[in-house]
Amino acid sequence: MVINKQRKGDMNMKSAKLSIAALLAIVLLAGCGSGNTNKQGAAGSDSGSGASASPAAASGSAAASAEPASYKKLGDEPLTLTFYSTSGTFPDVEFNTLIADPIHAKYPNVTIERITPAANTTNEEVLSTYTPDIIYSSSSSHANIIRTGVYEDLRPYIEKFGFDTSRIKPILWNYAQELTKGKGDQIWIIPFNANQHVLYYNKDIFDKFGVPYPTDEQQTWDDVIEIAKKLTRTVNGVHYVGLAVDNLSGLAKGLGLSITDRTEGNSTLSSDPGWLRTFELQKKILEIPGYVGPDNFWNYGRDQFMKDQTIAMRASWLANMVGPLEELRQQGVEFNWDIAPVPNFEDQLGVTREAQVHSLSINKNSPHKDEAFQVIAEILSDEGQLILSRNGRVPAVVNPALEAEYGTEIPVLQGKKVQNVFVGEPLQEHYTSAYDLGVSSALTDAAEGLAIGGLDVNTALRNAEEAINQKAESLRSTLGAP
Structure with missing residues (x-):
């Protein structure tokens, strides 16, 4: 230290x-x-x-x-x-x-x-x-x-x-x-x-494939997925992916979803209909033709957008990207990117993810x-x-x-x-309990099951709920009440 x-x-x-x-x-x-x-x-x-x-x-x-x-x-x-x-x-x-x-x-x-x-x-x-x-x-x-x-x-x-x-x-x-x-x-x-959240996009990839940039108005997830389909392909051995979204935990921010309830620490995945919508959206993104890359890699994030520069669009936090992009610029590494409003469900337009x-x-x-x-x-x-x-x-x-x-x-x-x-307008962030933090890996496992495990939405949702409740039971013995 x-x-x-x-x-x-x-x-x-x-x-x-x-x-x-x-x-x-x-x-x-x-x-x-x-x-x-x-x-x-x-x-x-x-x-x-x-x-x-x-x-x-x-x-x-x-x-x-x-x-x-x-x-x-x-x-x-x-x-x-x-x-x-x-x-x-x-x-x-x-x-x-x-x-x-x-x-x-x-x-x-x-x-x-x-x-x-x-x-x-x-x-x-x-x-x-x-x-x-x-x-x-x-x-x-x-x-x-x-x-x-x-x-x-x-x-x-x-x-x-x-x-x-x-x-x-x-x-x-x-x-x-x-x-x-x-x-x-x-x-x-x-x-x-x-x-707050924005949609980062790599203009060079859009230009390479002749695809118009995202608009300056907030678009629906379905609109952005259609754009992503045109940008997901492998060219000269380089695997380009149209959209990265921080997976289920990131998508859930658009509806302000908590993983566990605050009183008992049990899963909310089956009780809150927003989770079914989120799992269905995650599945749509993962099923974009060519999305899963070599060696079954599917979990794209900041490094693929910022360093590899193979991600066309990434929905993520401002703080997660702006400071690191400035550090990268100071190291002499720059590329042609820009910012669009973060997408949301059609009935949630006008609202962005939790701040x-x-x-x-x-x-x-x-x-x-x-x-x-x-x-x-x-x-x-x-x-x-x-x-x-x-x-x-x-x-x-x-x-x-x-x-x-x-x-x-x-x-x-x-x-x-x-x-x-x-x-x-950004949503107010929900209270993230120690239980939420302790069980969040179940969402990554669920997304992996959707991506490369051959799971359908209902099975992935059910498996995630069971895993969350098991983890919550263990946490109760160490953390006590939520």
Whole structure:
């Protein structure tokens, strides 16, 4: 396990368009960027020193009568905070650009260092060995990190520093509250960004086979499958595949499906009709002529799209691809790709997949809780969220002016149809329990049965349900109630 120091240079952001800049200036001067009624910024400073700031009540409510009786102001003294990412795709180029560099630029006394665990080290091992001050998580780790007991209740800090939670997009804040359902009035996470889905497509493959690109309007799955059929073929020994979709777990995001029920942990595959539709859609994709490749390979993902460049279309998360594509570009590898709206079922057009919540939290064992929360508040300010938006992440806060700047600072998105990121309304992410995480491999097994095991939809669905319930029974003996 090592802790790598990250670069601390100032951010060199381009100027926003005049109208956007003017609007942001008005918003920031009004204090909306911080959630405070003064002009001090999200963590109580407008100068970067933090020396004279005092937190106030959230924007839209009465000002605090006095600053907190005792708290540590960010930037008063030299400080190093440690940061650990428990899940999701968060390469160093994004960590530096979105967190380490802007914080150090505003507070030269403050350095954010990233904990980089050794390969195959579990979150539990890291959190029992090290004490990261700030924890970055997503739905693929929230439930398990909750079980470690390291999340600090953020309610006292929200009140102490006058952090305005009403600025956070409702679908993200509702999810944050859902995590602590039945745990009292606690908050364990602050949403960092909304990780939305898009349809990536390789224009070179479309051009090679003379097929028109996907439209800028949301299409149905049936429409996209017809396009994929024209692009799935083997030419000169290269096997091209028209469509990759992150399989059953990815397709289920379009209907907001949970694998298990929250009260018992049992399978929902037979009780929720959405799962039958999802299995049927998966089967349609796998049955595209020529889809299954040499050696029965069928499980296509990021590497085949980004590195091999043999996938014509891929429906997936923004965060799963944009940062890695920028890293690839910096290594000198580029290709001609673009973005279209993610497809959905015909009766669900206008709605996109669930927006995954990437979040920031405080370790309850951190000796720097006040400062860690002030860093989080800075990142959630309009200034911090503008940096995030310009560099390819969808802001967590409600502010159309920030979304209008999406992708303007990250080279890999220049010239791309980034407006298609915002076509359709994303669903609120469902609560992903430790049971969901523990049984998810049954969906991969089911997809494999459909792809190369000769299974029909009903058999694959029934087998998956049996496997999920068996796994759930085992989990109950180790995890207890869901």
